[in-house]
Amino acid sequence: MLPTARAIRYVTPLREGGSLPGVVEADDLGTWVMKFRGAGQGLKVLVAEVIVGELARAIGLRVPELKAVELPEQIAKYEADEEVQDLLTASVGLNLGVDLLPGAFGYDASAPPDPDETATILWLDAFTANVDRTPNNPNLLRWHGQTWCIDHGAALYFHHSWPGKGSRPDRFAAQPFDSSTHIMRGVAKGLSETHERLSTHVTTALLEDVVGLVPDDWLEPAAGLDDPTAVRTAYVDNLVARLAAPQAWLPRDPA
Structure with missing residues (x-):
């Protein structure tokens, strides 16, 4: 952990x-x-x-x-x-x-990171359904000339409704992502290629490792999810299902 x-x-x-x-x-x-x-x-x-x-x-x-x-x-x-x-x-x-990153300041889009990084940020937010990376609230910092990602608490919204229908892996997999207000929408390109690159890296084993970092104390039980192991499995199942369905959520490159 x-x-x-x-x-x-x-x-x-x-x-x-x-x-x-x-x-x-x-x-x-x-x-x-x-x-x-x-x-x-x-x-x-x-x-x-x-x-x-x-x-x-x-x-x-x-x-x-x-x-x-x-x-x-x-x-x-x-x-x-x-x-x-x-x-x-x-x-x-x-x-x-x-x-705490001392002296960091908020990202203002005046100096976007390189194309691979912008596409990776947008891909991550689309994959995890993170709606909170907008021009009004970028949740990005600039520190030592580099861009840092912060504040991901608005992502993975499906867990707020489980074990209801809205938290089923097939529902999360098919949920579109509205990228129109995303801070990187105008500069991120090559999203199909980014998905091909990242989807081979984001394996079930990696997702299990990441979910395994969460302290048991934070994994609240729900009906059918009676212990931390079951809750972890539910997170992994939702993310694995979404990864396999990019046609539903992956933003298209701008024309």
Whole structure:
């Protein structure tokens, strides 16, 4: 599973978006952007962050290091800000840490990465149904002259409805992806070739490895998915089915 650390100091909230992530220092001497288990979106957002973020890393995209960070009760207890204290109290236990990239700034599309990278980013988002990479909210950073992918919690939406019909592998496999508002839509080309290249790399074994990084504690049971092993299998089954049906979701190259 993900490597772990223990938070030793809550530094400051990042008041962007609805989940109120915060910066923490940990006992590994690292500084992490912590995404909290007690935030309104719930644990499934953390699961999507890990699966899609680590899949992105596996196909050659740059993603800040991810780590499971334990939040002790005493940090929550002594936080002065009432809103933050409530969030910390609800998040005692294992949370997601994203390595803080000091001095990074948001991607503004003025200097897109090379064609292979832009196509890979769009392919990843289409494959995982990540709708949250738009000009208004790119979820990309520029750091040391390179583009870094962040914030994948909106992907893998099927897990919010399982074990209902919307979470069946055949339904996810056939779900189209609207790329019209994607930040890379105007610059990404060669998507068919990108799929041919990446689909041979994204094997069932790789997907099992990526899903295996998610802590058991975040894999909530559901009807028919009674334990972490069953939940992991469901994620892999959905992704394997979608990979085999690119005709349904792979964006076409612009004319």
